[in-house]
Amino acid sequence: MKKIPIPMSLQKKTLCDSSQYEALYKQSVDDPEGFWNEQAEQLAWFKKWDRTFHFDFHKAEVKWFTGGKINVCYNCLDRHIESKGDKTAIIWEDDSGKLTKKYSYKEVLIEVSKIANILKRNGLKKGDRVAIYMGMIPELAFATLACARIGVVHSIIFGGFSYEAINTRVKDSDCKMVITASHSKRAGKTINLKAIVDKGLEGIDFIEKVLVVKHGENVPMQKGRDVWLHEELELVGVECEAELLDSEDPLFILYTSGSTGKPKGVVHTQAGYILYTSLTHKYVFDLREDDIYFCAADLGWITGHSYIIYGPLANGTTTVMFESTPTYPHAGRYWEMVEKYKITSLYTAPTAIRALLKEGDEHVKKFDRSSLRILGTVGEPINYDAWMWYYQVVGNENCAIVDTWWQTETGGVMIAPLPGAIEAKPGSAAKPFFGIQPCLVDAEGRELAGDSEVTGNLCIKHSWPSQMRTVYGDHERFKETYFTKFPGMFYTGDGAKRDADGYYWIIGRNDDVLNVAGHRLGTSEVESSVIKSAKVVECAVVGKAHEVKGESIFVFAILRPNLSESHEEIKQHIRRHVKDTLSPIAMPDGILFVSDLPKTRSGKIMRRILRKIAGGEQKDFGDITTLADPAVA
Numbered sequence: 243m244k245k246i247p248i249p250m251s252l253q254k255k256t257l258c259d260s261s262q263y264e265a266l267y268k269q270s271v272d273d274p275e276g277f278w279n280e281q282a283e284q285l286a287w288f289k290k291w292d293r294t295f296h297f298d299f300h301k302a303e304v305k306w307f308t309g310g311k312i313n314v315c316y317n318c319l320d321r322h323i324e325s326k327g328d329k330t331a332i333i334w335e336d337d338s339g340k341l342t343k344k345y346s347y348k349e350v351l352i353e354v355s356k357i358a359n360i361l362k363r364n365g366l367k368k369g370d371r372v373a374i375y376m377g378m379i380p381e382l383a384f385a386t387l388a389c390a391r392i393g394v395v396h397s398i399i400f401g402g403f404s405y406e407a408i409n410t411r412v413k414d415s416d417c418k419m420v421i422t423a424s425h426s427k428r429a430g431k432t433i434n435l436k437a438i439v440d441k442g443l444e445g446i447d448f449i450e451k452v453l454v455v456k457h458g459e460n461v462p463m464q465k466g467r468d469v470w471l472h473e474e475l476e477l478v479g480v481e482c483e484a485e486l487l488d489s490e491d492p493l494f495i496l497y498t499s500g501s502t503g504k505p506k507g508v509v510h511t512q513a514g515y516i517l518y519t520s521l522t523h524k525y526v527f528d529l530r531e532d533d534i535y536f537c538a539a540d541l542g543w544i545t546g547h548s549y550i551i552y553g554p555l556a557n558g559t560t561t562v563m564f565e566s567t568p569t570y571p572h573a574g575r576y577w578e579m580v581e582k583y584k585i586t587s588l589y590t591a592p593t594a595i596r597a598l599l600k601e602g603d604e605h606v607k608k609f610d611r612s613s614l615r616i617l618g619t620v621g622e623p624i625n626y627d628a629w630m631w632y633y634q635v636v637g638n639e640n641c642a643i644v645d646t647w648w649q650t651e652t653g654g655v656m657i658a659p660l661p662g663a664i665e666a667k668p669g670s671a672a673k674p675f676f677g678i679q680p681c682l683v684d685a686e687g688r689e690l691a692g693d694s695e696v697t698g699n700l701c702i703k704h705s706w707p708s709q710m711r712t713v714y715g716d717h718e719r720f721k722e723t724y725f726t727k728f729p730g731m732f733y734t735g736d737g738a739k740r741d742a743d744g745y746y747w748i749i750g751r752n753d754d755v756l757n758v759a760g761h762r763l764g765t766s767e768v769e770s771s772v773i774k775s776a777k778v779v780e781c782a783v784v785g786k787a788h789e790v791k792g793e794s795i796f797v798f799a800i801l802r803p804n805l806s807e808s809h810e811e812i813k814q815h816i817r818r819h820v821k822d823t824l825s826p827i828a829m830p831d832g833i834l835f836v837s838d839l840p841k842t843r844s845g846k847i848m849r850r851i852l853r854k855i856a857g858g859e860q861k862d863f864g865d866i867t868t869l870a871d872p873a874v875a
């Protein structure tokens with residue numbers, strides 16, 4: 243694959259060129275302690291750390307900057323007030339596109355401090371857990387930072403999830419409070435979030451308060467439990483001191499899907515996380531003081547945590563928050579925003595790029611995109627056509643395309659072509675970031691070394707500051723999932739290829755995790771939702787290649803006997819059930835009723851075969867009699 247030369251507009255003008263990248267990378271690997279000590283000086287500390295890192299992958303132990311005292315919110319806001327208090331921290335655009343709100347660093351600090359005071363007033367203290375469930379409104383960012391300010395551990399639940407997701411997450415981390423909004427708005431639709439929260443909290447008696455942002459009409463409030471944010475704001479002061487926290491105190495929990503069981507509560511801690519997200523944000527987006535940076539992800543996913551709020555604000559950047567979707571009310575929405583706010587850096591997902599590519603170039607070319615310099619992508623492999631369209635049509639061949647590979651577990655970008663330093667190859671995430679030591683291993687865990695092209699399981703050999711620390715409440719699961727298959731290494735669950743130039747090409751998950759439109763979903767989560775629809779006795783969920791979404795959901799299900807409805811009615815019922823209880827993004831595209839599922843002798847479903855059938859590659863299980871409806875396959 244040919245390399246795309248660094249665009250002329252960026253040559254010799256970026257933070258780092260190829261020789262600086264090589265030198266810094268070498269230092270970060272040869273002397274990790276020295277490298278990270280130097281980098282950590284960039285943060286504001288209440289007390290310096292005693293030990294840079296300590297990790298033992300055999301024991302699943304990871305610690306960074308122990309002995310240090312720090313506050314992440316202080317690093318994102320307070321320390322900028324003197325030099326750039328009036329600089330815009332957050333630009334927010336609403337769903338309709340008619341309303342923009344801008345908040346300076348000073349204003350964000352006030353809003354955050356007020357909410358922090360409300361949390362304290364309502365009995366929250368350091369270490370307590372709070373679930374946050376709302377759409378992309380400024381209060382979501384403020385509430386998140388307010389938790390960080392007082393050492394309360396936030397667990398943001400993506401606003402597109404349904405009530406069962408709230409129920410399981412709130413229970414798993416024993417939250418004391420839920421912060422939500424009356425409604426969310428997306429693409430002209432209004433969703434009553436508060437009603438979903440009420441249903442999600444049914445049967446839970448340990449939630450003390452539900453704090454509600456009014457974003458739309460009034461909603462019913464439960465006496466003694468529910469409080470309006472706007473009423474509480476009248477009762478609190480505008481100052482709230484940032485809590486002194488240990489480097490390794492938890493900052494947040496973010497649930498993510500695995501191949502088995504319920505979603506895992508990925509725990510990230512303070513100092514290492516904020517150091518790594520801010521450093522990667524700086525280099526991956528080749529940050530400049532006057533950048534207008536737009537990450538189009540949702541705050542409910544790790545991309546939103548690390549690269550809408552934490553990394554950018556720690557760097558004193560102007561970050562854009564967007565309530566809507568890329569195609570509402572028209573397919574030029576992103577580019578209209580680029581023109582309106584003079585956006586310099588855009589970070590989105592291949593699924594959005596593919597959806598926009600299909601709409602035609604005229605929606606892009608209508609708007610002035612000359613402010614753009616960096617175009618990022620994340621969440622799934624980007625195909626050649628989408629990459630080239632992003633580069634040629636959106637970026638006019640003037641922008642660096644940064645394909646960033648990372649995960650909820652890694653906290654920040656691990657592999658990416660740094661602008662100006664690494665020439666891109668379309669479809670490759672290229673080279674590791676400073677301090678990251680990726681390797682490929684075969685099924686027996688033997689490292690595939692050397693300069694020739696190799697394909698294997700992607701592992702990481704050395705800890706990095708924003709590595710997840712544990713699975714909330716289940717350290718054994720942390721150890722089992724990431725450190726057992728290949729002892730002494732962190733296993734990412736992905737398969738990858740390394741070419742002769744040392745570039746990494748991510749192939750995709752090696753486990754049963756689905757990636758639907760950049761959203762990570764576990765087969766087991768979808769299967770359990772399908773079962774709860776009460777129409778099937780057993781089912782298996784697999785991913786099927788999809789032109790825009792990357793992967794779509796395909797269900798093989800064994801029906802309950804004696805159902806009176808038609809197959810079509812049952813399929814509708816199952817789809818609706820998954821949408822209402824789990825999430826619209828988890829709705830199956832294809833459902834096939836079968837009389838049996840192919841299993842190994844030990845009873846494990848042979849998904850490999852099912853994937854082939856769903857993809858139309860194989861027309862039977864070998865034994866076609868097991869299919870109830872073979873014609874559909």
Ligand code: PRX
Binds near residue numbers: 621
């Ligand atoms: O399979 C990889 C894919 O997304 C997975 C992580 O999903 P999640 O934890 O939800 O985080 C997504 C946002 C960081 C990975 O295991 N993935 C992520 N980025 C890329 C990718 N696959 C290919 N190329 C990427 N750039």
